[in-house]
Amino acid sequence: MDAVTDSLSTTTDQVSSVQDPRLQPAMPAEAPLAMPQQSLATFDQTTAHKPARQGEDWSTWAARLLVFGGGLALTAYGANEMYGVVNVGSITALKWALLVLFTINFSWISLSFMSAVGGFIWLFLHSRNKPGVAPTLSTRTAVVMPIYNEAPERVFGALQAMIEDVLRTGRGDHFDWFFLSDTTHPDVWIAEERAFEALRARIGTTANVYYRHRQNNTARKAGNIADFVTRWGGHYEHMVVLDADSLMSGSTIVALAAAMEADPDAGIIQTLPLIMNRNTFLARLQQFAARIYGPIIAAGLALWSGRKGNYWGHNAIIRTKAFAASCGLPNLRGKPPFGGHILSHDFVEAALLVRAGYAVYMLPALGGSYEESPPSLIDIAARDRRWAQGNLQHSRLLLTKKLKLSSRQHFATGIMGYLSSPVWMAQLLVGIALVLQASFIRPEYFTHEFAMFPDWPVFDYERALKLFGVTMAVLLAPKFMGLLYALFRAPTRRVTGGVIGLTASFFIELIFSALIAPIMMVIQTGAVLQIVSGRDTGWQPQRRDDGSIPFLHIVRRHRSHVALGFLTLIAGYLISPSLVAWMSPTIAGLILAIFISWASGQLWIGLALRRLGILVTPEETTPPRVATRAGELAAELTPDETVEVDSIKAVHGDSKFRALHESMLPSLDRHKRGVIDPHRAVAEAKLNDAETITEAADWLKPRERMIVLHDRSLLNLLSRLRPDETAPAQTGS
Numbered sequence: 121m122d123a124v125t126d127s128l129s130t131t132t133d134q135v136s137s138v139q140d141p142r143l144q145p146a147m148p149a150e151a152p153l154a155m156p157q158q159s160l161a162t163f164d165q166t167t168a169h170k171p172a173r174q175g176e177d178w179s180t181w182a183a184r185l186l187v188f189g190g191g192l193a194l195t196a197y198g199a200n201e202m203y204g205v206v207n208v209g210s211i212t213a214l215k216w217a218l219l220v221l222f223t224i225n226f227s228w229i230s231l232s233f234m235s236a237v238g239g240f241i242w243l244f245l246h247s248r249n250k251p252g253v254a255p256t257l258s259t260r261t262a263v264v265m266p267i268y269n270e271a272p273e274r275v276f277g278a279l280q281a282m283i284e285d286v287l288r289t290g291r292g293d294h295f296d297w298f299f300l301s302d303t304t305h306p307d308v309w310i311a312e313e314r315a316f317e318a319l320r321a322r323i324g325t326t327a328n329v330y331y332r333h334r335q336n337n338t339a340r341k342a343g344n345i346a347d348f349v350t351r352w353g354g355h356y357e358h359m360v361v362l363d364a365d366s367l368m369s370g371s372t373i374v375a376l377a378a379a380m381e382a383d384p385d386a387g388i389i390q391t392l393p394l395i396m397n398r399n400t401f402l403a404r405l406q407q408f409a410a411r412i413y414g415p416i417i418a419a420g421l422a423l424w425s426g427r428k429g430n431y432w433g434h435n436a437i438i439r440t441k442a443f444a445a446s447c448g449l450p451n452l453r454g455k456p457p458f459g460g461h462i463l464s465h466d467f468v469e470a471a472l473l474v475r476a477g478y479a480v481y482m483l484p485a486l487g488g489s490y491e492e493s494p495p496s497l498i499d500i501a502a503r504d505r506r507w508a509q510g511n512l513q514h515s516r517l518l519l520t521k522k523l524k525l526s527s528r529q530h531f532a533t534g535i536m537g538y539l540s541s542p543v544w545m546a547q548l549l550v551g552i553a554l555v556l557q558a559s560f561i562r563p564e565y566f567t568h569e570f571a572m573f574p575d576w577p578v579f580d581y582e583r584a585l586k587l588f589g590v591t592m593a594v595l596l597a598p599k600f601m602g603l604l605y606a607l608f609r610a611p612t613r614r615v616t617g618g619v620i621g622l623t624a625s626f627f628i629e630l631i632f633s634a635l636i637a638p639i640m641m642v643i644q645t646g647a648v649l650q651i652v653s654g655r656d657t658g659w660q661p662q663r664r665d666d667g668s669i670p671f672l673h674i675v676r677r678h679r680s681h682v683a684l685g686f687l688t689l690i691a692g693y694l695i696s697p698s699l700v701a702w703m704s705p706t707i708a709g710l711i712l713a714i715f716i717s718w719a720s721g722q723l724w725i726g727l728a729l730r731r732l733g734i735l736v737t738p739e740e741t742t743p744p745r746v747a748t749r750a751g752e753l754a755a756e757l758t759p760d761e762t763v764e765v766d767s768i769k770a771v772h773g774d775s776k777f778r779a780l781h782e783s784m785l786p787s788l789d790r791h792k793r794g795v796i797d798p799h800r801a802v803a804e805a806k807l808n809d810a811e812t813i814t815e816a817a818d819w820l821k822p823r824e825r826m827i828v829l830h831d832r833s834l835l836n837l838l839s840r841l842r843p844d845e846t847a848p849a850q851t852g853s
Contacts, residue, residue: 144320146784147330148296151354153444155346158472160450163522169442169477171385173427180426187234187424194230194594199223201587205580214554221547228540229595231533232417236598239420239484243605246485257294259357261377261437264298266344268337269305270364272315277753278367280319283327285370285746294377296328296356300344302337306825309333310767313781315757333784335830341433342449342465353440363434365492366393369746372488376437379483387443387478388470390429390436391489392418396739396747399727400495400668402636402720404735405629407493411737412616412626413602418484427479428526433466435489439478443469446476452516456656457509464510467534468517471527475520490739490747496721497636498669498677501643508538508647509657541644548706552691555699599630615741617733625735635716638709642681668721678713685710767825768817772838782832800834803827807837816841 202222206215263282267275279297286292299316303309316331323329334347345361353359358380360373372391379389394414395407422429447469452459462468470480494500511534517523518531603626606612607619616622651657689707692700700707709716719725729735739747764770771778803824810816816838820828828834 146316147332148328148352148355150351152351153349153353153441155350155444155448157448157450158446160517160520163475165522168475169385171477171479173385173479176426176428180424183238183420183423183426186238187231187420190234190237191227191231194234195223195227198226198230198587198590201583201590202226205584205587208580212557214550214557218547218550218554221543221550224543225540225547226591226594228536229591233594233597235420235424236416236601237420238423239416239418240601240605242419242423243415243485244608257291257374257377257381259377259381260294260296260355261373261380262296262298262348262352262356262359262440263362263373264300264345264348264359265362265364265366266300266302266341267312267364268302268341269308270303272308272311273757273759274754275299275364276312276315276319277757278750279329280322280753281746281750282368282370282373283323283329284749286373287326287370289370289374291374291377292327295373296330298329298348298352299331300348301331301333302340302344303333304337304826306767306822306829307765309826309829310770310781311759311765313784314770314777317777317780318757331784335786335826339449339461339465340463342462342469346448349440349444353444356440358437359440359443360437361434363491366434367396367490367747367750368435369488369744372486375486375488376483380437380439383479385427385477385479386439386481387446387473387476388429388431388436388438388480390431390480390482391486392482392484393432393435393489393491394737394739395493396490396737396743397751398493398495399730400721400723401725401729402497402500403493403495404726404729405632407737407740408625408629408735409599409633410493411739412606412622413599415484416598416602416605418482422482422484425481425526425530427481428474428524429470429481430530431466431470431480435491442473442476442478446472446478452513455654457651457654458513458516462510462517463513464507464534467511467514467530471517471520471523471530474524474527475522488744488746490744496669497639497717498674498721501640501647501677504538504640504644505647505650506657508644509651511535511538512648512651538644538648541641542648544641545645548703552688552699555695596630599626612738615738616736621733621736628729628734632716634705635709635712636720638706639678639681639713639716642684642710668718668723671718674717675714678717681710681713685713766817767829768820768838769813771829771835772813772816772841773843775839778835778839781829782835785830785832797827799823800827800831804834804837807834807841810841813838813841813843 199219199222202219206219263279265275265279276299279299283292283297286295299312301309301312303312312333313331316329320329332348334344337344339346349359358377360368360376362368368391376389376391380386383389392414395403395410398404398407449462449465449468451461454460474480494503514531514535518528603623606616606622613619613622617625685707688703689700689711692703692707726735730740759765764773771781803820806819806824807816807828810819828838
């Protein structure tokens with residue numbers, strides 16, 4: 121245990137007898153900020169912030185010229201080449217469709233390629249900036265972690281590790297720490313309150329830690345943050361927004377606060393979170409890819425975005441008053457998935473801040489910012505479904521008044537990130553249709569001899585082969601740039617297995633990402649079709665553990681993908697072996713979908729590769745201190761078998777804890793006389809009918825438990841029940 125941890129332990133011992141954490145308020149006194157709802161149809165430019173720094177750097181304009189000019193030139197080249205491919209004989213409707221679909225897809229990957237080129241050049245010209253400790257800070261910053269049905273030991277351990285790391289910098293008195301709970305599971309909620317009580321006891325007076333549970337999680341995470349800003353935001357110049365899986369070093373948090381103080385025009389400063397602490401096979405593939413390719417992609421995005429950048433919703437610092445004045449999100453007309461609350465609120469908040477005259481930008485070389493990733497392919501697909509709905513919803517925001525062009529581009533990029541899958545699939549289907557058309561119209565142009573392309577007179581195959589090579593080069597070049605950059609950086613190269621180990625990891629990731637791509641293409645196409653047809657995704661917590669998914673569930677989830685793969689294989693073989701060879705990566709990925717999905721969630725595969733030095737990253741070879749400490753705390757805080765996990769029994773069995781729980785409830789009970797809530801009435805009836813706490817715990821359903829735990833009068837009824845479990849069992853209704 122290091123000096124800071126020893127100091128915390130000593131301080132806790134000193135204050136425990138003087139300041140009982142049960143007696144401290146769970147939240148500070150309110151300091152409201154108005155957060156007016158923003159109009160998407162109008163904007164008064166005279167109300168915008170007048171930045172001291174006018175215009176943008178020449179380097180930003182040069183980067184935009186490189187990325188968009190180069191992307192346009194590449195797209196024009198690709199479209200011209202494809203036109204030459206199909207312009208043999210007459211151009212049919214199917215050929216025109218193929219040309220249009222190819223041009224859309226090629227423009228997408230061309231922009232990504234040129235952005236990566238810009239990032240690659242920037243990284244080679246700029247040394248990595250290590251976050252330093254600010255000599256002074258003059259403002260206060262809130263560090264807020266929204267949580268929703270998470271494992272308390274993990275999130276409370278992570279925040280304590282960050283608190284300790286900030287205290288090491290000597291700037292801890294400039295930060296307050298908040299858990300903003302939207303948890304809907306009663307047992308998890310009570311476990312959170314216990315963890316909060318224990319955390320305060322460990323931290324003592326060395327840091328201000330607060331906890332708020334919201335009964336109605338309106339507008340999800342955006343509403344959670346808005347509730348904090350409107351009630352307590354007046355205390356703080358800035359807020360660092362985390363996710364439940366976020367981890368940031370103390371020096372990075374302090375550096376963000378210093379950067380905000382130094383730039384009064386900044387509205388949001390975003391970091392580049394790297395993936396860590398993941399061990400399943402797929403999670404390690406993602407972790408490696410994010411570490412090797414992520415810096416190239418992020419640097420390119422930061423370069424052309426300049427001070428009109430984007431926000432990813434976490435691991436960033438925000439100017440609180442600017443956020444309150446500019447980012448009150450309206451509800452969109454209509455029902456979900458395109459109406460209602462704005463889901464991908466982060467993109468919209470960045471766009472509204474930029475519209476209001478504030479800068480939004482990224483510090484891609486700052487470091488010290490981490491997150492986690494879903495453990496399996498099915499979990500990735502579930503997260504992607506939510507993101508797809510949020511991003512497609514942005515189609516209704518593209519014409520928002522006075523948005524900057526770069527903000528519209530961010531919206532368009534997010535939308536295209538999901539539309540690209542159905543466009544790729546449509547291009548594939550049109551290509552197959554053209555092959556079928558040529559195959560079954562006499563004369564027969566397919567031979568029985570194997571060849572990469574069928575021998576028909578309606579395409580320029582030499583030109584097609586050349587264009588295929590160019591397309592693959594443009595698609596894969598960002599990955600090779602990331603490999604090259606990592607190989608040239610000796611510290612990264614050494615801890616990722618040297619030249620041989622790093623290169624082997626690269627090709628393993630390349631192969632499996634190619635196999636996963638067609639599965640995700642089909643999944644995302646299905647998600648887009650569901651959204652367009654009006655199906656809402658709902659809101660489920662993300663699985664963050666390293667456990668595998670039952671095999672039968674995997675089979676049910678991917679059996680249609682396997683069937684599609686075999687159908688494509690059979691149809692392709694009946695037409696031409698050349699078509700099968702051309703489509704072999706897509707066919708293989710679909711046929712192997714069940715095996716790939718099963719393997720993706722396997723912990724033993726990931727750990728075996730780690731032991732072999734494959735897919736390792738610098739952050740796990742030499743883990744950051746904050747990550748090591750977070751892991752230790754999570755293990756220490758995991759409850760043992762003696763801890764009562766049932767929320768009703770836990771509150772009933774400890775009168776002091778029940779008093780703490782009641783002190784954290786709103787000042788007035790939600791129940792109003794004369795207004796009958798059927799669920800509350802049922803819960804009250806069950807409590808009145810129960811004789812023991814065991815009966816009440818058995819009878820109360822999850823929703824009724826939440827009502828009881830939120831209601832002081834019902835908690836009073838609960839407290840009167842006998843702890844005796846020997847009474848005859850009864851059946852609750």
